[in-house]
Amino acid sequence: MKHNNSLDASDYYSAKTWLDYHSEELESPAREAIGWSKKAAGQPSWNNAGPERPLSFIEPLELLKLHDDIDDSLYIIGPEFSETRQSSVGPWVMVAAAGALNALSPNASVIYPHCNEPIAGHRGLPHARTFISYSSPETNPHVTYAALSPRIDELRAVALEEEITVSETSLADLKSLMETCKFREVPSLFLLDNGNIKTAWRHSIDRHASFELLGNGNCKPVILSRGENGIGNHLHGIASLTAIPDLLRAARLDQWLLTA
Amino acid sequence: MASDGITALPNESRVLRHVPGGRHQDGKVDGSVFVPQVDGQVFQLRAKLSDGTPELGLSVASLELATGSDQERITQVRTTIPKTLKAAQRFAELTVDGAIAKVRHHLAGDADLEKLCGLSLAHTPILNEDGEMIFALHCDVLGLPPAVSTYSATVGEAISYAVTALHPAVEPSPEPDPEK
Numbered sequence: 001m002k003h004n005n006s007l008d009a010s011d012y013y014s015a016k017t018w019l020d021y022h023s024e025e026l027e028s029p030a031r032e033a034i035g036w037s038k039k040a041a042g043q044p045s046w047n048n049a050g051p052e053r054p055l056s057f058i059e060p061l062e063l064l065k066l067h068d069d070i071d072d073s074l075y076i077i078g079p080e081f082s083e084t085r086q087s088s089v090g091p092w093v094m095v096a097a098a099g100a101l102n103a104l105s106p107n108a109s110v111i112y113p114h115c116n117e118p119i120a121g122h123r124g125l126p127h128a129r130t131f132i133s134y135s136s137p138e139t140n141p142h143v144t145y146a147a148l149s150p151r152i153d154e155l156r157a158v159a160l161e162e163e164i165t166v167s168e169t170s171l172a173d174l175k176s177l178m179e180t181c182k183f184r185e186v187p188s189l190f191l192l193d194n195g196n197i198k199t200a201w202r203h204s205i206d207r208h209a210s211f212e213l214l215g216n217g218n219c220k221p222v223i224l225s226r227g228e229n230g231i232g233n234h235l236h237g238i239a240s241l242t243a244i245p246d247l248l249r250a251a252r253l254d255q256w257l258l259t260a
Numbered sequence: 261m262a263s264d265g266i267t268a269l270p271n272e273s274r275v276l277r278h279v280p281g282g283r284h285q286d287g288k289v290d291g292s293v294f295v296p297q298v299d300g301q302v303f304q305l306r307a308k309l310s311d312g313t314p315e316l317g318l319s320v321a322s323l324e325l326a327t328g329s330d331q332e333r334i335t336q337v338r339t340t341i342p343k344t345l346k347a348a349q350r351f352a353e354l355t356v357d358g359a360i361a362k363v364r365h366h367l368a369g370d371a372d373l374e375k376l377c378g379l380s381l382a383h384t385p386i387l388n389e390d391g392e393m394i395f396a397l398h399c400d401v402l403g404l405p406p407a408v409s410t411y412s413a414t415v416g417e418a419i420s421y422a423v424t425a426l427h428p429a430v431e432p433s434p435e436p437d438p439e440k
Contacts, residue, residue: 151285158281158348190290191282202288205366205421210291212413222291222413224366232366234414 142182142259145175148189155191167195169215174199177213177241182259201257206232209253217241225251267383271356275320275381275399276337278429281348287426289352291417294318294359295407317400322383323353325397334427342386342394349429356381356401358422366418379403 152171159166174189174197187199192212200210208224221244223235233251248254283290296318321341326333338345356379363379380402386395405412 155282161346161348162281164282188285188288188290190285190292191280192290192292193280198290198292200288200290202420205362205418208417208421210417212292220413222417224414224417234366236410236414 142184143178143186145178147186148174148178151189155189155197159191159195164191164193165195166191167197167215170196170213173197173213173215173217173219173241176217177211177219177244180242181245183257184259185257203256207253207256209248209251209257211241211244213241214238219244221247223247223251223253225253227252269322269324269381269383269399271360271379271381273381273399274323274353274355275401276323276334276351276353276427277318277320278341278343279350279352279426281346281350284350284352284426289350289420289423289426291413291420293352294404294416294419295412296401296404297407316404316406317382317384317402318404320381320399320401321351321395321397322381322399325383325399335431337397338429338431340395340397345429347428347430351427351429352423353425353427354419354422355424358424359401359419362418362422363415367414 156166158164177199183201185201187201190198190200192198196212196214198210198212200208202208202210205224206226208222210222212220214220218238218240221235221237221239223233225233227233235247235251239247245254245258248257277293279289279293283293296316321337323330323333323337326336328336334351337351360379382400382402384398384400385393386398388394405415
């Protein structure tokens, strides 16, 4: 992903002004935008800077974090204005809290609405900040089981060397997990001494999701996240594989990990 | 806490934790590596509580007790650890202070876990039944929740973020001289 690193505080106010102006027309189109920007059904707000945070709560500092690989960076996704700035190419605008840049899928877009000069009847932002082009959520790839084959082969070789019997039922759980959950990122895969496979998405200590696959449709999750109040959250125990998306949503990690 | 006769080491000491071949990938170490397990004979020779029962610790090797350059210290660990090492395995380097910081960073505010953050490092050289030294650099990280604990996996994952380096378990072979 390429992005413009030179943001300043004025960008926040510009963006807020622009978004305030366009908020009413954005709500519906915004829902059609990138999957990780969507909120749970029934919640009308397009503002997804955290599950229940309205735009007014977004601090300038969060915007300034856009260019750093820091958790909870704030991204503004907006329409690409045409050369003449008479119309927007796409209607998608929203403010979304997301993980650090390297946690986004390759096709995730961070488009900053740009308009160098306001024109009659069309208010825009005074600064041009273009990131990468938008791609529709339908084209966002998700990780398949096949993509994990090289690592699985590697673990089978390690198992032979270290005299561990790989649990085929745990691998079957892994296949099932990849088919039912559309993950953005390829997980790390570990082989435990008991032969079980463990999937892990390890971005940071505040953005961690790992699941030991028990081979019976259940898993042992460990989810480390940080709540809006800044306090660390952790989850452990035993859960069904089908509960994983809900667990990730509860920890506010779904936008980071799931495409839909 | 270690019992009498066991030397406490500073928490800022660098230690190496053995990582099996399947539990690291692209520089990341699985948290299960940092969950203390009962390890048969070695367990019996470990730090003992005042009532004589062995205290469950996380086996590590002290770099500070070895001598020479960093590479020479790592080599001493490789050559003296009573384990058959494989090329796919690694040694994860960390400090107890670093582990405490990661655990506290995430688990602060959880009353049950606060009391689990009293980690310490004890020098517990491994001797055989005849009292002969087997592994002089062996230490135990004490105070971690055991594998059967509800919190062990969470604490292990938090500690995995304290790893500062991964070293090959087997000494890398020197590059062949192209002129020979």
